[in-house]
Every structure is written in structure tokens, then in C-alpha cells.
Amino acid sequence: MTSLGDLAARGDLRGVRERLDELDVTEIVEIVAAELGRRGGGAAASLFRSLPKDLAIAVFEALEPPLQGDLVGRLRDETEIKVLLEGLDPDDRAELLEELPAKVTKRLLSGLSPGERSMTAALLGFPAGSVGRRMSPEVATVPETVTVGEALERVRREGDRAETIYLVPVVGEGRRLVGVVSLRRLLVTGRDVPVRDVCAEPVSVLPEDGEETAARTVRENGLIALPVVDHERRLLGVFTVDDAMRALERAESEDSARGGGTEPLRRPYLSAGVLRVVRSRIGWLLGLVVGATLTVTVLDSFEDALEQVVALALFVPLLIGTAGNAGAQAATTVVRAITTDDLRLRDLGRVVGRELATGFLLGAGLAVVGFGPAWWFVGLDIAVVLALTVVAICMLATGTGAAVPLVARAAGVDPAVVSAPFITTFVDATGLIIYFTTATLLLGL
Amino acid sequence: MTSLGDLAARGDLRGVRERLDELDVTEIVEIVAAELGRRGGGAAASLFRSLPKDLAIAVFEALEPPLQGDLVGRLRDETEIKVLLEGLDPDDRAELLEELPAKVTKRLLSGLSPGERSMTAALLGFPAGSVGRRMSPEVATVPETVTVGEALERVRREGDRAETIYLVPVVGEGRRLVGVVSLRRLLVTGRDVPVRDVCAEPVSVLPEDGEETAARTVRENGLIALPVVDHERRLLGVFTVDDAMRALERAESEDSARGGGTEPLRRPYLSAGVLRVVRSRIGWLLGLVVGATLTVTVLDSFEDALEQVVALALFVPLLIGTAGNAGAQAATTVVRAITTDDLRLRDLGRVVGRELATGFLLGAGLAVVGFGPAWWFVGLDIAVVLALTVVAICMLATGTGAAVPLVARAAGVDPAVVSAPFITTFVDATGLIIYFTTATLLLGL
DSSP states (O other): HHHHHHHOOOOOOOHHHGGGOOOOHHHHHHHHHHHSSSOOOOHHHHHHSSOOOOHHHHHHSSSSSHHHHHHHOOOOHHHHHHHHHHSHHHHHHHHHHHSSSHHHHHHHTTTSSSHHHHHHHHHHOOOOOOOHHHHHOOOOOOTTTTTTTHHHHHHHHHHTSOSSSSSSEOOOOBBBBEEEEEHHHHSSOOSSSHHHOOOOOOOOTTTTTTTHHHHHHHHTTOSSEEEEOOOOBBBBEEEHHHHHHHHHHHHHHHHHHTTTTSSOOOOGGGSOOOHHHHHHHHHHHHHHHHHHHHHHHHHTTTHHHHOOOOOOTTTTTHHHHHHHHHHHHHHHHHHHHHHHHHOOOOGGGHHHHHHHHHHHHHHHHHHHHHHHHHHHHOOOOHHHHHHHHHHHHHHHHHHHHHHHHHHHHHHHHHGGGHHOOOOOOOHHHHHHHHHHHHHHHHHHH | HHHHHHHHHTTOOHHHTTTTGGGOOHHHHHHHHHHHHSOOOHHHHHHHTTTTHHOOOOOHHHHHHHHHHHHHOOOOOOOHHHHHHHHHHHHHHHHHHSOOOOHHHHHHHHTSOHHHHHHHHHHTTTTTTTTHHHBBBOOOOETTTTHHHHHHHHHHHHTTTTSSSEEEEEGGGGGGGEEEHHHHHHHSSSSBBBHHHHHHOOOOOTTTBBBBHHHHHHHHTTOOOEEEETTTEEEEEEEHHHHHHHHHHHHHHHHHHTTTTTTOOOOGGGSSSSSHHHHHHHHHHHHHHHHHHHHHHHHHHTTTHHOOOOOHTTTHHHHHHHHHHHHHHHHHHHHHHHTTTTGGGGHHHHHHHHHHHHHHHHHHHHHHHHHHHHHHHHHHHHHHHHHHHHHHHHHHHHHHHHHHHHHHTTTTTTTTGGSHHHHHHHHHHHHHHHHHHHHHHHTTT
């Protein structure tokens, strides 16, 4: 980065402001985002106010909605806020308004033009995370009765207002979706051909469908936009490829966070206060600690065995660490396959069978490699106990890691929630039972 | 799913074939993919051969490249293979050819038309994972000297061959990229306006740039396509939004796998043999086990303390499990921030400072909640040891979880590789040292 980044990092906003023309929008966005993360964040607002109006709108558009929310909260002048709001597309505006307290939302919505307000309000009527929230109602449609030439003429006229014109929905009576035609197809076809002859069977979604599912449909079919229709197939809007990319990024951030045992931050890391970071993690950590107290109970009930052979304690972290890792591997793979390959409960038998075989091979591999060193280090008996235990707990871990996410999905729980950390904690306790039972039996304790 | 899915799951391909017309392409793709995963996989080839030619091409296109590779390996008839290959876009073909053994690749390339072969070969000349491998050289360009009307005419003529016509690169002498103009802009502008007046400053990438970086550029700027230019700014091709979505999916699959301590499978889970699954995990697991033997050494050196107070052993899994979870949380958050917010080594101090504060608050929270129960269960002395230890190891875990990925990135190692499982194993051993040192000092062992 240039020394301007350093100026900003040092909080020298005057220095930054003097050299604003050296920066492009992305750089200004980064600086504003970083400033919003600092205590107070008032400097962000004052820097932002000093931008020329067009630049301010561009920067505002490029900020992530939670940061837009922060910034709006810090701007005092209502007219200024409304200029920013009106510059946003209805779907982006809906996203921002979700971030604001209800009171502020109401005040701001009341300042929009009636048409704009009703569009935004309509978008806000659908459940959180649904396509309805993200779609754009501004679509260039053509009636099924026109020719390609007439269709092109309509698209050209609406070209400035519509969210996209590259996918053109073809509608029948009552705005019912009868097909779609790409702008490319319209351009390469003779002008006198009826649109009906070149339009294709549409892939579409309902507004209450999840944005992630819709986004996957866009990706898998290589679409530019996906029409959103109601139950009577009336066209409500389109969900465009850039909405899809953002939806997938949100979903991915969420899965990645949950996979690591935290709630997503929903904003850039350095812009989130420490308390917000703590809040995103403490619930998970407490829950996992409560689960982990099981291991205390298990060890307590084997205290006799432990007292007789203290050497058994030496391998507890190694064994449960390995079980945890094997379980995390299986859970990560299966959670990913649930999302991308659509694994379901009916695949449970096949998946668990594969994972048990995998766990057996992994455990056997570790046992073969570790047997010699263990024999040398603690003697033959304990080495045998360790070898048998490692095979058993690897199978336990991979089997559990595979089964739990599939069962969770069937029960309507996000599989990512029950992934690695949850599995690790569960196999810690069960793995200890296997270890000490094997030891008690083989060593005659 | 319908009973057809069950027929396929039972391997009753004859039953499936009789009812092929009930299936759409996606369903046939799923069945072929599942069959390829079964031992032998010969049934997939025979089912595939029985498809009508157009359907076969559509199914082939929709398969993921590793599965295309498997299928090609099982088709004996070379003409048949070449028909499939020629049906693919050059960038998809390059992706498939990467999956095949070099000998097969050479034989197949030799059967393409000279123009097609040189395009594919050119794409294959760039490093793996680069934009050069994924871009499409088939672009509709316009010279900077034409009018909007002439530009539209050119785009219309090339509309069938080009990968996309929605973003039109404007080129000067020697195919140098001077700007870009969207098809939408061309359509809504008067036909006599010079293209030069409506074209915008292009965002572009070099062919050796990583596909993931390019894909993020596409997403962040909401682009339909990104021009790829050489060092003299000569246009080589375009990287389209659907290539970008696929690149991001690949990158995310990889990060998610590494975050769980496995190598990515690079194919649908049920289509990967058990041995392939084992191979994707065994290296990681072995490495982590070797790291975890440190815990044996640490415990061994504290064997005296353990023998004196066996109760200390009871809390080992709980403490290191908690440290592991706190470390995984920090690592997951920071790895994600490295990818999405572009955190760098220069942010190290700020990031580690924040994480130490977070670790302190998390540890203190757990200590407050757990102190009472621990006192009741094992007495005041050990409860104090546990409380102090939990604060210290949470800070150790979050600090390490934050620092290691940043340092790894600066050293050119994929941060995802050193995430959760690596951190967990590291803090297991160090956490034990903290625990037993605190205990030895406070309990006077």
C-alpha cells in the first residue's frame, strides 16, 4: 500500500483529505471502513462529509450494508442521508434498512418518493434471507405477442431504469411469466421473428425461497438473472448474478464462521469492536465447555484405573486430539457435500458406511506407524491398548462426523452449526470411554 | 426424489434407461455422477452411450471436469470422445484436459481443428490456477474509431461465437485495450455517437494473476466480464462472471477443506472412492498426530505432579478442548478476514492486540461461570488453578490463532492450511505447560 494507507492508519485524516484525488473509490471505502471500526468513528463521518457529492454516493454504495448503517447513524443531516438513500437501488436500500433500528427506518422511508417507498417496503415484506428481500422489482419485460424488433425497442427504452436488460422476461396476460429471452438472442435474431419463437423455458424461483438456493441455481445454470414469480407465476422481479454472488459470499462467511464455532461478524473484522467479537464467540464457547464437562465425569469414573497406571493419562490429549481431528475432517467434508452435492438423510447409510471404512483405514494407518514408538516408550501392553483405541476412535469420529450433520439437516438445523467443534467435543467424551474401557479390560485393572 | 432416483441408487440402469424421457439433464447428470463413483463405473459409460447425441453433449457439459475425465477414460471410441470435446467451450475444454493423463491429452488435442487446438493449447500455457487458464479467447471487440451503431452491428455479427457480448472491449492499434463499453450502454445511446465517447476506463487483469483474485474483482465491481491483457495491454481474452463464480466455488471448497484439516476432494463426495477420501486426509492426520506427541512429552515431564494430584488429570481434556475451540474461533475469523478484507502482516499488531483482549474477556467469562461448580467439585485450590489457567490459555489460543495465519500469508503459505487443526494441536501442548506450571506453583508440588 502507499503511504496514504499509513496516513489513514495513523488516523491523520487531514493528511488523507488533502490528497483525496490520488485515491480511487475502493481505497476511500477501505479508509472509511477502517475509521468506522475505531472508537467513536466520528472521523469517518467527517471525512465522508468532505467528499464531493458524486464520490460520496459511489463510496456509500460500495460500503457493506452494516457499515452503511453505522455511517448513517453518524450523519446528523437528514437531507444528506436521503440523497444517499435515493442513490441506492431498491434492493440495496432494503439491505441497508434492515441494519437500522426500526425508528430510524421509518423516518427515512417517509422521505422517499411514494413509488420508491412502496418498492422498498414491498421488498421488506419478505422473510429475512429470502430472494424476495434481494430481488430487484425494476425489470424490462416484453409481452409475448411482440416481434424481436419491437422487443429490442422496448428494452432499449427501459434500459436506463431496469436492473438488468441482459435477460428479458417474456410475459403473458396479468404479467404471467411465459418465457425468457437473452438480449444476445434478441440481437442475433431477425427483427420480424415473433419473440414467442425464440424465448426459452424459464428457470424461476418464488420470493420466499432462500437467497442461497437461488444463488446456487444462478451459478449452476450460468444465468445472468433469475426471474422471481409468485404462486400464480406472476413476475415480481429478478434476482441478478451480482446479487447471487453477494448472497453466496454471505452464506459462505456464515458457514465458515459456524464451522469454526463462532457466529458470523457480518462486517469487516477490523471494523468490528472487540465486544462484538466476544459476543459472536462466547455463546459457542460456553456451550462447548458445558459439553466438555462430560470428559471430567468420564475421567472421574475411571479415576481408579488412572491412579493405578498414570501412564494412561499421558496419551489422553493425543488420543482425543486425533479423534477430534478425524471427526472434524469427516464433518467438514460431509457439511460441504450437503451444501454442494445436496446429500440428504436417505444417503445416511451410504455416507456412514464410507466414513466407517475411511475411519478404519485412517486408524489402522496411525496404529501401524505409532505401534513401534509406543512399544519402545511405554511397553507392549499399553501400545496394544493404544493401537486398538486409535482404530476404534477414528471410526467413532468419522462415523459421528458424517452422521450428525445429515441428521441435523433432516431435523431442520443448519448442518454447519453441528460441525467440527461440536463433533470434537462429543467424540472427546466417548473416545475417553473407549480408551479406558479397552485399558481396563486388557490390563486387567 | 422420484422412484427413478431409487432405481438409479439400486443400480437398475435398464429401468432408468427405459424412462429416460422423464428425466431432465440435471437428473441424468446426478445419476451418471453417482454411477462413476461406484466400483468400476462401467455402467456410467454404457448409460451415457445410450443417450441421444444432443442430450449426451448437454450432460457431458454439465458434469464437473474431474468426472468428465473419468468418463472420457471409460469411453473407448475416439470419434465419440472428439464429438464431446468439440462441443465444449475452449476454457471448459482446457479444464477437462488438465484432468487427463498427458498421453491421452496429446492424442485428443491432435484430433481438434487447428484453430481450436491452438486456442486450447494457448490456454494451457498459463500456470495452474491462473486467469489465463480460465479466460475465453473468443471475444467480440470493437475498434475505438467506430460509432455506436457500427459497434452494435459488429457485436450482432459476432454474437454467436463470442463467450459474452454484454461487456464489449474497445481496442486500439495492435489490439491494445483502450476501454470497455457495456452492451446496455450501446443500446441506450444514439447510433451516431463515437464509441470513444461512451466507453469507460477498463478494470483488467494479467493472465498470470490468480483466478480467485480475478473472481473477487468481478464480484466486488459487479462485472459481467473482466478483460485479460498482456503486459503491453494487448487484449488476450475475457474472464466472465460464470467463470468467476466457479473459481470462487473452487477456492471456497479448498478453504473449507483445509480449515477442517483435509485436502479438497475436487469431485462430488459420493463419486470419490474411499481410498481417495483416505488419501485426502491421512497426510494431515499423520502430521497432526506427530505434532500431538508433544503433549505426551509435556505430560511425561509433569508426571510427578500428576501422581501427587490425580484430580489434575480430570481437567486436561476440558482445558485443552476449550483452548482448541478458542483458537479455532480466532483462526477461522482471521483466515476469513485475510481472504475477504485483505488483512496483511502490517495489521499483525492490531489484530493480535484485539484477539488478546478478546481471549481475556472470553477466558474471564468462562472462569466466572465455572468457578463455583469447580470449587464445589474439587475444592478451592484447584478451582483457582483452573480459573487462572483458563484465562491464560484462552489468550494464548486467540493470540496464536490470529498471528499464525497472518505470518503464514506473509511467508507465502496458504493461511487456510495453518488454521483450526494446526492451531489446536499447537495450543494443546502449550496449554498443558501453562496448566501444570500454574498448578505446580500454586499447589506447591
